Amino acid sequence: MTHTNQTISVRSGIESDQQFGAVTPPLYLSSNYTFADLEQPRKYDYSRSGNPTRDTLADTLAQLENGYGAVITSSGMSAVYLVTHLLDKGDLIIAPHDCYGGTYRLLYSLAQKGLFEVLFVDQGCAESLQQALNKKPKLVWIETPSNPLLRVVDIQQICDLAGSDVIKVVDNTFLSPVLQQPLNLGADVVIHSTTKYINGHSDVVGGAVIAREQELSEKLAWWANCIGITGSPFDSFITSRGLRTLSIRLRQHQENTHRVIQYLQQQPLVEHIYYPGLESHPTHTVAAKQQQGFGAMLSFELNLDHANLRTFVNSLELFSLAESLGGVESLICHPASMTHAAMDQEARFNAGIKNNLLRVSVGIEEADDLIKDLESAFQRCQIKVIQGEQHG
Numbered sequence: 536m537t538h539t540n541q542t543i544s545v546r547s548g549i550e551s552d553q554q555f556g557a558v559t560p561p562l563y564l565s566s567n568y569t570f571a572d573l574e575q576p577r578k579y580d581y582s583r584s585g586n587p588t589r590d591t592l593a594d595t596l597a598q599l600e601n602g603y604g605a606v607i608t609s610s611g612m613s614a615v616y617l618v619t620h621l622l623d624k625g626d627l628i629i630a631p632h633d634c635y636g637g638t639y640r641l642l643y644s645l646a647q648k649g650l651f652e653v654l655f656v657d658q659g660c661a662e663s664l665q666q667a668l669n670k671k672p673k674l675v676w677i678e679t680p681s682n683p684l685l686r687v688v689d690i691q692q693i694c695d696l697a698g699s700d701v702i703k704v705v706d707n708t709f710l711s712p713v714l715q716q717p718l719n720l721g722a723d724v725v726i727h728s729t730t731k732y733i734n735g736h737s738d739v740v741g742g743a744v745i746a747r748e749q750e751l752s753e754k755l756a757w758w759a760n761c762i763g764i765t766g767s768p769f770d771s772f773i774t775s776r777g778l779r780t781l782s783i784r785l786r787q788h789q790e791n792t793h794r795v796i797q798y799l800q801q802q803p804l805v806e807h808i809y810y811p812g813l814e815s816h817p818t819h820t821v822a823a824k825q826q827q828g829f830g831a832m833l834s835f836e837l838n839l840d841h842a843n844l845r846t847f848v849n850s851l852e853l854f855s856l857a858e859s860l861g862g863v864e865s866l867i868c869h870p871a872s873m874t875h876a877a878m879d880q881e882a883r884f885n886a887g888i889k890n891n892l893l894r895v896s897v898g899i900e901e902a903d904d905l906i907k908d909l910e911s912a913f914q915r916c917q918i919k920v921i922q923g924e925q926h927g
């Protein structure tokens with residue numbers, strides 16, 4: 536199902552140390568830097584505005600996304616917040632109706648305060664998208680694939696339709712620059728929650744904003760310093776370390792996903808699998824065209840009542856019941872009561888998120904172990920279902 540095993544060799548600062556020739560770049564924790572003389576600042580003066588360790592990460596991400604420059608932020612949400620500074624009062628932003636809940640909450644709340652206007656639309660529906668674009672937005676926010684149903688929208692097509700006067704921003708968190716490069720498809724800005732695949736070890740919360748052109752890049756860097764949301768040197772150091780294995784991790788993530796899906800397809804209790812790599816997935820063709828792989832996030836519905844669903848998730852030993860995604864460890868989550876609990880039941884149903892839906896972030900454990908773990912969880916449920924039938 537993964538159609539390319541593209542390799543991107545990431546050195547991220549390897550052999551950049553001039554002083555001692557350290558193979559791995561040093562970590563500069565210092566908050567400030569001496570001036571060489573009066574009126575003679577060096578390259579760095581204060582770590583909120585610039586830091587060598589953070590710059591190493593920024594340069595690597597800019598290179599991977601094919602951008603002019605990157606700003607490293609303290610979280611994925613501060614990356615989203617930073618981008619809103621490209622808007623002025625009265626400007627309109629068009630965002631997906633099924634974007635990440637935190638993004639929805641932030642855009643909605645800032646619009647409520649009157650900082651700009653926001654319109655949430657189903658960007659997969661050509662008519663709704665065109666109607667929204669007719670309102671002359673300043674910025675179009677794209678997030679693909681969506682969470683948790685992995686719907687894919689055509690980045691190039693949306694960027695073309697929006698035209699050059701509109702700033703096109705893509706949240707590339709679910710795939711990373713190894714599997715999708717939105718700037719090559721016409722976007723102006725890419726954002727990431729680096730908390731996910733880029734760091735990949737679930738031990739840093741961070742973000743990044745990468746711009747294609749110098750002007751936007753400098754504007755974003757100016758605002759990041761002005762607001763004070765640049766990432767910490769330590770987090771940048773850890774994230775650079777994670778980034779060096781991104782490509783190989785994704786290869787394993789995707790191979791495991793392939794195996795997990797093959798297994799789930801044979802399970803009678805599985806009602807529906809949502810994964811863009813499946814030909815039956817409604818937006819498979821767009822995913823195959825614009826992505827270099829189908830990723831390692833999948834969702835599925837189980838034909839189980841709530842008690843048995845609980846038994847299933849509690850029986851799993853290698854899939855931790857937790858939110859977030861993109862780490863080396865496999866995670867399972869129940870969107871209705873976890874990631875999407877803030878939506879009321881009706882809104883969730885309208886968005887297609889059923890109560891028996893589970894979302895999985897497939898890790899890089901041995902695939903055989905993951906399958907065995909799923910097998911034993913299914914066995915427990917089947918025993919409970921049969922016992923229940925007998926008692927009933």
Ligand SMILES: Cc1ncc(COP(=O)(O)O)c(C=O)c1O
Nearest residue numbers: 610611612635706708728730741
């Ligand atoms: C697609 C997407 N964008 C942005 C964010 C926000 O990132 P963070 O949690 O690092 O602030 C998340 C977090 O889950 C996400 O999934």
